[in-house]
Amino acid sequence: MGVMGTDExxxxxxxxxxxxxxxxxxxxxxxxxxxxxxxxxxRDGARVAVHYGRSxxxxxxxxxxxxxxxxxxxxxxxxxxxxxxxxxxxxxxxxHADGLDILVNNAGIGTSQPLEEIEEKEYDQxxxxxxxxPFFLVRHGLHRLRDGGRIVNVSSGLARTAVMPDKVAYAxxxxxLDVFTRDLSKLLGPRGITVNSVAPGIIDTDNTAGxxxxxxxxxxxxxxISALGRVGTPADVADVVAFLVSDAGRWxxxxxxxxxxxxxx
Numbered sequence: 091m092g093v094m095g096t097d098e099x100x101x102x103x104x105x106x107x108x109x110x111x112x113x114x115x116x117x118x119x120x121x122x123x124x125x126x127x128x129x130x131x132x133r134d135g136a137r138v139a140v141h142y143g144r145s146x147x148x149x150x151x152x153x154x155x156x157x158x159x160x161x162x163x164x165x166x167x168x169x170x171x172x173x174x175x176x177x178x179x180x181x182x183x184x185x186h187a188d189g190l191d192i193l194v195n196n197a198g199i200g201t202s203q204p205l206e207e208i209e210e211k212e213y214d215q216x217x218x219x220x221x222x223x224p225f226f227l228v229r230h231g232l233h234r235l236r237d238g239g240r241i242v243n244v245s246s247g248l249a250r251t252a253v254m255p256d257k258v259a260y261a262x263x264x265x266x267l268d269v270f271t272r273d274l275s276k277l278l279g280p281r282g283i284t285v286n287s288v289a290p291g292i293i294d295t296d297n298t299a300g301x302x303x304x305x306x307x308x309x310x311x312x313x314x315i316s317a318l319g320r321v322g323t324p325a326d327v328a329d330v331v332a333f334l335v336s337d338a339g340r341w342x343x344x345x346x347x348x349x350x351x352x353x354x355x
Contacts (some may be wrong), residue, residue, distance in 0.1 A: 105160050108336050110135035113187050117141040117170070117179075117227070118197025120148030122295040123244060126324030127194055128152055130332050132161030136192060139183055140165045143197065170197055171218030176226035180234065190234045192335045195224035195267075196244040200297045202259035213259050220263035225270060238282040240335040243271050244327075245287040247350040253315070264289075268346055275344030284343035286334050291315065291350030293322045317352025326351070 109131060119128040119140040129152065132138045138156060140163050142149035149165040156163040164186045168179035183190075198220040202208055224243055235241075245268050248254055248261040268287050275285040292312045294302060302309050302321060313320050330349045333339050348354060 104133070106134050108134040108332075109192070112136045112191035113139070113189060114192035114194065114335070115139040115141060115183060115190055116194040116196055117223075118143065120145050120152055122297065123290060123293060123324045123327050124194075124196040125152045126328035127196060127331050128163065129156055129159070129161075130325070130328040131192065131194075131335065132156040132163055133159065134332055134336070135161075137162040137164075137187070139163070139186065141179065141197065142167050143169045170223035170227075171215065176223060176230050179227065180230050183234075189236055190231065190239065191236050192240045192242075193227070193231060193235065194242045194244070194331060194335075195227060197223065198244070198263075199260070202257050204256040205258055208259055216259050217263050217266075220260070221266045221270070224267060228274065235283065239284075240339075241271075241274065241278070241283065241285040242331050242334055243267050243285070243287045245271075245289040245346065247289050247291045247348070247353055249289060250346075250348075251354050253353070271346070272344050279343065284334070284339065286339075286342060286344070287346045288327060288330050288334065288349050289346060290327045291322055291353040293324060293327065295324065315353045316350065317355050320351070322349075322351050 114131045114136040116124050116128040116138060118124040120142040128138045128140050140149045140152045142165060146167055153163040153165050166179065166182040168182055169175055199216045202216050203212060228241065246264040248257060249264040249268055271285050271287040278285060292298060292315060302312055309321060327349050330347060334342060
């Protein structure tokens with residue numbers, strides 16, 4: 091639940107000006123949920139920083155798609171999770187923009203080995219990318235984030251359900267991210283900045299391709315988990331993010347928003 095990949099849906103029709111004049115940063119935006127969010131925010135008028143860790147080609151493809159649709163975007167590369175990585179990302183961001191209105195912490199490692207197999211190195215890496223990186227991106231981005239801004243942390247339905255207990259380490263990282271969301275909303279509320287978690291369920295991406303397309307009956311089993319009887323797309327999640335970062339979402343903060351398609355019911 092809440093992993094990344096590729097999607098062709100647009101998640102809304104046409105270009106709008108709902109986010110005109112605003113600058114957004116979406117981490118891990120070269121593919122999957124991150125790409126879906128980046129394209130949707132650009133369609134709503136935001137200038138989007140498309141972050142990538144290693145795949146510059148994927149990020150540039152996202153930028154090209156945004157520009158072809160009439161939007162504005164630029165790619166920035168920086169790995170996350172290590173000492174100084176957050177500061178390096180912001181240094182690259184500062185080369186293109188002089189402030190930020192929307193931060194979407196989407197980049198993450200989308201899985202983990204089962205309890206009896208995971209080693210300390212993997213455990214540390216999952217927490218470094220999924221939990222430490224968003225924390226320090228906010229820590230070092232606070233003076234860049236304008237009053238009245240928006241932060242959205244991409245969590246997971248697995249933070250609230252044990253439907254996939256073999257991914258316990260991954261689920262733990264997202265639960266920690268949700269606590270960060272809760273407390274950060276109180277810290278930044280006086281500045282009019284909202285902070286929310288969006289929790290996807292099983293999304294049709296390249297990271298779930300083995301489960302959905304490479305396993306007999308995998309697609310049908312995944313669809314059956316949702317109350318709506320289908321597998322989610324990145325656009326399904328992107329539309330929720332778009333609401334939260336818009337003026338319409340101004341009174342929602344400190345919330346954990348279920349975007350699992352009813353998979354927790």
